[in-house]
Amino acid sequence: MSHPENASAFLKDQSKAKWHDETLWFVRDKRDRISKTVPEWESLRNLASQIKDNVLSNLDNYLEEFEKNALKNGIQVHWAKDAEEHNAIVLKILKEKNCPAIVKSKSILTEECHLNPYLEKNGIEVVDTDLGERIVQFLNQPPSHIVLPAIHLKKGEISELFHEKLQTEKGNEDPEYLTHAARTHLREKFLGAKVAITGVNFGVAETGEFVVCTNEGNADMGVHLAETHIACMGIEKIIPRRKDLGVFLRLLARSATGQPITNYNSHFRSPATGKEIHLVLVDNGRTAQLAREKFRNSLKCIRCGACMNTCPIYRRSGGYSYGSTVPGPIGSILSPGIDLNKYSSLPFASTLCGSCSDVCPVKINIHEQLYEWRQEITKAQGTNGKSLSMKLANGIFRSPLAYRISGKLMRIALKNLPNSLIYHPINSWGKGRNLPETPKETFKEWYHKNRS
Amino acid sequence: MNSISPNIALFIPCYVDQFFPNVGIASLELLEKLGCSVTYPIGQTCCGQPMANSGYERDTAGTARHFTEIFKGFDYIVAPSGSCVLHVKEHSPKIAGMEKEQKGIQDKIFELTEFLTDVLKVENLQGSYPHRVGYHASCHGQRGLRLASSSELQEAPYNKAHHLLKNLKGLEWVELSRKDECCGFGGTFAVTEEALSIQMGKDRLEDHLSHQVEILTGGDMSCIMHLQGIASRNRENIKFKHIAEILNEAIS
Amino acid sequence: MSSREQILSAIKGIERESKQLPDIPEFPQTENLQKVFKDSIQGNKGEVLSAIEFEEWIASLGDQKIISVSSRFPNLSTIKLPSDPHQLNDLNLAIIDGQFGVSENGAIWLEEENLKLRALPFITEHLVIVLDSQKLVPSMHQAYESIGSKHSGFGLFIAGPSKTADIEQSLVIGAHGAKSLRVVLL
Incomplete structure (x- = not known):
């Protein structure tokens, strides 16, 4: 289904759609307020943007430096050119470790690679441990937002789901009660998993370390109890220097949820004694996007989700209306690079209002790229009724x-x-x-x- | 105000020409009252924006060439539309052999309130307009031309429309809950994403209505046409005027 | 060609303008480090205690499983640190020394040698971090200056208790990790 059809279906439930809009607006407003308490906010955005531009212009060298240092630190590094290879690498490690069940913290990359269904097909139990992700996993749904995976659900729906899956009291919709039920349920999974998978927020070329940020502490609960940590990282997540983290960690959580920093920011440099860290570096279309000059800087994205929260379309149509792993404005400029035909309605799911570009902590010109994708899409679609009317208009x-x-x-x-x-x-x-x-x-x- | 009288061309966007002639008249009269010598080049048509935003920028070369030829001889080009001005500045396709003229036009085309505040340096406009006015910040003017500070950015607050309206006697400027959210017009978006467009328009309208706005104004008739269309369908008690109409009425 | 070579050669084959890596300038700094730090911790739903308040609080606890790896409070442990973190599942309280705190956001830097076991601050039900009040820096920029090029296998910033807002954006403390964070400022 195209975006307009999905959006129109989402808007049928008026009160839920209104709630969705207001809740995400609240998050955006929180972001606005906290950003204004940092006098150097715009300088930080400029710095972050320049650092990422530098990364993209030297990505090959930084990847080599990062790999060299990571290996020196005792991390095992793997390279995957696409989703298929990424999934195969992960499965191979799990087989070697004889591991039937894993815990996984939030990783948009593994969503993009459809790792969960692949592992499940191969007989491995996958437990997403971020609360929002566990909720949507129970429902067999993907996340509808990259930071707030279950933002499309109301507590009543979650209460019913937990009653069925976790035997919570029927009708108890208290978020604290439901969260603590999930805590108990997931604690067992943490204690039982031999391998834990995490995403990566930043990989530091200079030191070979990588950083994972969470509020729940679920990434750390997983990896420190497991024997093996597999970290899946898109190749664009590199930053040059350790001190660059100072810039990005100041921007990330403030942009994402309006909090000054995530409560846990873990720097993994070497495996603990007797344990292993495997790092999988994944391309999966990133070098192709790097080659598209007009769309290259979409790879600067640090996955904060601020463009979703601010987008008047996203807030009123929900993440699923986009039909892509990464929804919202940033998704609409990343997805056409993956499949132009499938995602051809996404760059048109915008009024080009420009709020996404103003809110972006790394200053991606998102709305301008939406405009540019429109030009590419109409070219690819060739002559049709619409293009004739445009020629007539001219x-x-x-x-x-x-x-x-x-x-x-x-x-x-x-x-x-x-x-x-x-x-x-x-x-x-x-x-x-x-x-x-x-x-x-x-x-x-x-x-x-x-x-x- | 500048002492030498510059040669100013008025650019009236096609849909304003066809549907909102009063906005064109108000823009012209307002500039004249402020001492400008204004010409309306009669051969003008459209800037090409609707086509370009639909993904057919490459098909607007003829339109862009015509626009350039019509307007190249003027000191300034002024238009009562942020959206069309932004298009001319950023999305006109390059015409071989006319690069210099195109660049010239991009440098000297201004949205009306921008021209009044930044070029004419209008301060302390005297007049009377005893109404509660809500301002719709159209996105292309707001974030494209930076006609007002953006709520997303860390910058000193400013608003060129407010600067012009604030001294009018009796005018109450209404602060909205979401001061710079899109109304959902978006050109062809208004029809291709009809459901979303209407919802966004209703939400924007609700912000004005809940703040007892009497007259909703703005710098782009396209957004206003969309909001007015929704308001009149739902029989809302609110009036709509382009900011040129308010200023022209107030200072007469 | 291996995937590694394919990826690297694909990147090398793309013509790119060189873009300079910027220097990170010094930004104006806040004066009142302690007050800002305390506010930040409270904002993150943690609590800041003095040594006296902490000792009173500890004394008020009943029979609890406590592990202190803090050099300032070495005698508070009621159980021994195991070598396998799985045995810490019913730990009530961990007391750990922090290296320094960041005023702007309440983040406290800890390294493997502070934690002894990497899982300790996560698996414990409640967490206390002991911090020298002289060891506060204004922002994350000075934080990374303080860390410098030191090599620890694992380091982290903790800024508050485990929390989530994944159900209707309602904030709930105690998602998976510690249900509370107390910072003892000495």
Whole structure:
């Protein structure tokens, strides 16, 4: 289904849609307020953007440096060119460790690679340990937001789900009660897992360490109890220097949820005695995006989700309306690079209002890239009814006479067409809006009479 | 105000010409009252924005060439639309052989309130407009041309429309809950994403209505047409005017 | 060609403009480090105690499984630190020394040698971090300056108790890790 169809379905439940909009607006507003308590906020955004630009222009060298240092630290490094290879690498490690069940903290990359269904098909139990992710996993759904995975669900729905899956009291919708039930349930999973998988927020070339940020502490609970830690990292997550973390950690949580920092920010440099860390570096379309000059800097994204919270479309259509792993504005500029045809409606799911670009902590020009993808998509789609009408329009607007004639015809038509036709349901303008009253003369005609 | 009288062209966007001639008249009269000598080049048509935003920028070369030829000889080009001005500045396709003229136009085209505050340096406009006014910050003017500070950015607050309206006697400027959220017009978005567009428009309207706005104004008739269309369908008690109409009425 | 070589050669084959790595400048710093730090910890739903308040609180606890790896409070342990973290599942309280705190966000830096066992601050039901009040820095920039190029296998910033807001954005403390954080400022 295309974005307009999905959005329209989402809006059918008016009160839930309103709640979704207001809740995410609240998060955006919190982000606005906390960002204004940091006087150097705009300088930090500039720095973060420049650091990431530098990374993209030297990505090969930084990856080599990162690998060299990670190996020196005793981390085992793997390279995967695509999702398939990434999944196979993870499975191979699990087989070697004879591990039937794993715990996994939030990783958008593993969502992108569809790791869970792959491992499950191979007989491995996967438990997502982030509370929001566990909730959507119980429902067999992907996350609807990259930071707030279950933001599309109301506590009543979660209460029913937990009653069924975790035998919580029927009708108890208290978030604290439900969260603590999940704590008890997941504690067992943590204690039983031999391998834990995490994502990576930042990989530091200079030191070979990588950083994982959570509020729940679920990534650490998993890896410190397990014997083996597998960290899955997109190749664009590199930063050059340790001190660059100072810039990014100041921006990340403030942008994401309006808090000054995530409560746990773990720096993994070497495995603990007797344990193993495996790091999987994944391309999966990133080098292809790097090669597209106009869209290259979409790879600067640090996955804070601020563009989703601020997007007036996302807030009113929900994450699933996009049908892509990463939804919202950033998803709409990343996804067409993965499959232009499948995601062709996404760059049009925007008014180009530009709020996403202003909120982005690494200053990705998201709305400009949406505009550029539109140009690419219409080119790829070739000649159709819409492109013909655009060519016709250009013919009209390049000729003052044709413009005057067609404008006049249009106004006469609007004046004389019966309302039943203008407001017919197939006429999208008239469904929920009246048309302006047609004036008796154009400005041009008035000017002719009154000024020339 | 500048002592030499510059040669100013008025650019009236196609839909304003066709549907909102009063906005064109108000823009012209306002500039004249402020001492400008203004010409409306009669051969003008459209800037090409609707096509470009739909993904057909490459098909607007003829339109862009025509626009450049019509407007290249003026000192300033002023338009009562942030959206069209932004298009001319950022999304006109390059015309071979006309690079210099195009660049010239991009440097000297201004949205109306921007022209009044930044070029004419209008301060302390005297007049009377005893109404409760809500301002809709159209996104292309807001974040594209930076006509007002953005709520997302850390910057000193400013608003060029407010700067012009604030001294009018009796005018009450209404602070909204979401001062710079999009109304959902978005050009063809208004029809391709009809459901979302209407919802966004209703939400924006609700912000004005709940703050007892009497007249909703802004710098882009496209957004106002969309909001007015929803309001009139739902028989809401609120009036709509382009900021040029308010200023022109107030200072007469 | 291995995937590694394929990826690296694909990147090398892309023509890219060189972009300079910026220096990170010094930003104006807050004056009142202690007050800002305390506010930050409270904002993160933690609590700041003086040594006296802490000792009173400890004395008020009944029979609890406590492990202190703090050099300042070496005698508070009621059980021995095991070598296998799985045995800490019913630990009530861990007391750990922090190296320094960051005023702007309440983050406290700890390294493997402070933790003894990496799982300790996570698996414990409640967490106390002991911090020297002289060891506060204004922001994350000075924090990374303080860490410098030191090599620890594992280091982390803890800024509060384990928390989540994944159910309707309602804040709940105690998701998986410690249900409370008390910072003893000496």
